[in-house]
Every structure is written in structure tokens, then in C-alpha cells.
Amino acid sequence: MNRRSSNIFRRGSRAQASQRLADATETLERARGLDRTIRVLSTAVRRTLRPGPLKDTLHGVPFGHPAHTPLTDVPIGCWMSSAILDLMPGTARASQALVAAGLAGAVPTVLTGIADWSALHREQQRVGLVHASATATASMLYSASLAARYQGRDGAGKAFGFAGLTVLLGGAYLGGHLAFRQAAGASHADQTSHLVATGWHDLCAAEELPDGWPVHRRLGYISLFVLREGDEINVLADRCSHLAGPLHQGRVTTDDNAETCIVCPWHGSTFRVRDGSVVHGPATARQPFFETRVTDGVVQVRPVG
Numbered sequence: 001m002n003r004r005s006s007n008i009f010r011r012g013s014r015a016q017a018s019q020r021l022a023d024a025t026e027t028l029e030r031a032r033g034l035d036r037t038i039r040v041l042s043t044a045v046r047r048t049l050r051p052g053p054l055k056d057t058l059h060g061v062p063f064g065h066p067a068h069t070p071l072t073d074v075p076i077g078c079w080m081s082s083a084i085l086d087l088m089p090g091t092a093r094a095s096q097a098l099v100a101a102g103l104a105g106a107v108p109t110v111l112t113g114i115a116d117w118s119a120l121h122r123e124q125q126r127v128g129l130v131h132a133s134a135t136a137t138a139s140m141l142y143s144a145s146l147a148a149r150y151q152g153r154d155g156a157g158k159a160f161g162f163a164g165l166t167v168l169l170g171g172a173y174l175g176g177h178l179a180f181r182q183a184a185g186a187s188h189a190d191q192t193s194h195l196v197a198t199g200w201h202d203l204c205a206a207e208e209l210p211d212g213w214p215v216h217r218r219l220g221y222i223s224l225f226v227l228r229e230g231d232e233i234n235v236l237a238d239r240c241s242h243l244a245g246p247l248h249q250g251r252v253t254t255d256d257n258a259e260t261c262i263v264c265p266w267h268g269s270t271f272r273v274r275d276g277s278v279v280h281g282p283a284t285a286r287q288p289f290f291e292t293r294v295t296d297g298v299v300q301v302r303p304v305g
């Protein structure tokens, strides 16, 4: 075998290994054996974490995007830095401080992750459960590492730390799959600026819209939520920004300022119909909205932004 063909062979083996990893993770998405545990845990989380400001904050509503993902940087960053220091002489105290900081950072990371996990699709929850188990195991190993370091057993502390980092990286891979392959945390609303031309578009006859009852209409490629209240007509993208639930099947309500809102039928995200802003999560991204006007009895819409 010449050098060129052996290089091709090695590249092929690496590609097969990474494909096997992706295949194994996709198998996890279909692992129905996890469903009983998921049902018990997600019911417990929903009973404990009632709708309100705390739940909204854990989802990241005040920040406009999920809080969990950026928070994971704290424990991962601290513990990776600690591992590097553990390979250098004279850095025991600094490494110990980083292990402790990582454990402190893990607390809000876990809480935000649990809140988000409780409002995901089942396939996402299966991957999320294994991701959470791996990161919980890593946290326990780092707790043991910190305890050993406090007792002056630096060798054991380093060993627990490297074991924790190994498990953590596995958990982080699953977190990446959850975020990027399964799009947990990304906005699922239609990208109206790419799908609808700028300017005004005819939508439907004004007289066919029921008063106070949301309906579904199509505009080219996208579905719209349309609500008429008297002379006022509000239009949003219909696919909920959380996980694409159909907003036109939701419940109409009002916020604390008596502004009309729509509650998504899937996980209860609540949006103001006037401008699509988020009142309650789990959604964190504003729902795309449209300006409206009535011309010669025809409702016309224009995308905003």
C-alpha cells in the first residue's frame, strides 16, 4: 500500500468513527426505554417549577435567549483550565480554586438546564436526560476532587478531576447535539425577513375574520396567526419561536397591562399579539409580527424588521 492510499484509508476510518458517534446519538433520540423516567421527572419539575418570574428567568426570558447555554461556559471553562494547571508544577492552589468555582457555576447551570429540559419534545428529552446524567456524574467527580485537594491528597484530586473532565466532555457532546442538531433553544419561528418580500401583501377579506377568535392564514411559504378584535387586526408568524407550536390553536388572554396575548398550546409560552414580545417562557425569542391595514375591505400585511 503506498503512502497516499494509506492516508485515504486513515481518513476513511476517522470519518467512520465520527459517523458511528453521530449514529449512536441519533439512536439515543429513539430510546423509548428512557420514557418512563422522563415522564416521572418532567412531571415533578413542572409541579415544582410553577409559571412565574423564577421560571421565566431560568428559561432566559429577561435576556432574550436561553440562559443555560452560556452558563455552561463557567463550569466547562473552569474545569478545563484546572486540568491544564494540574499538568504544571506549583499550581495546586489555583487549580483547587478553579475546581471550586466550576462547582459554584454548575448550580445555576443545572437549574436552568432542568427548566429548559422540562419543556422539550420527547426525542430531545431523551438526549437531554443522558446529557444531564453525564454532567451530574462529572459534578460528583469534581466534588470528590475538591474534597481530596482540601485533604492534601493532590494526586487523588487530580485523578478525580481528569475522570470528571472525561465524563464532562461526553456530556458536552450530547449538549451540542441537543442545541445544534435538535435545535433546542434556537428560535423555531419562520424567518419572515427571508421568506416574505418587503412591502404590503394582500392576506384575506376583513369580513371573513371572526371577532376575538384567532385564525390561521397562509402568506406564500409561511403560516400566519391572525386575530381581529373589533377594528384592530394583529398578525404574527404562526409557528411558536419555542418549538414551532401552532399559535392559532392557542388561548387568547391578557397580560398585567390588559394587553391581548396568545398562549401557545404546546408549552404555554405567552406572546403579546401587538408586537410578538414574550410575556412568559419557555420561549425567549420574540414572535415575528406584521403591520396590518385594511384597504377596500382587504387585510394587508407588511413584515416588520
Ligand code: FES
Pocket: 240, 241, 242, 243, 244, 245, 264, 265, 266, 267, 268, 269, 281, 282, 283
Ligand atoms: S412550542 Fe413550546 S411554547 Fe410554543
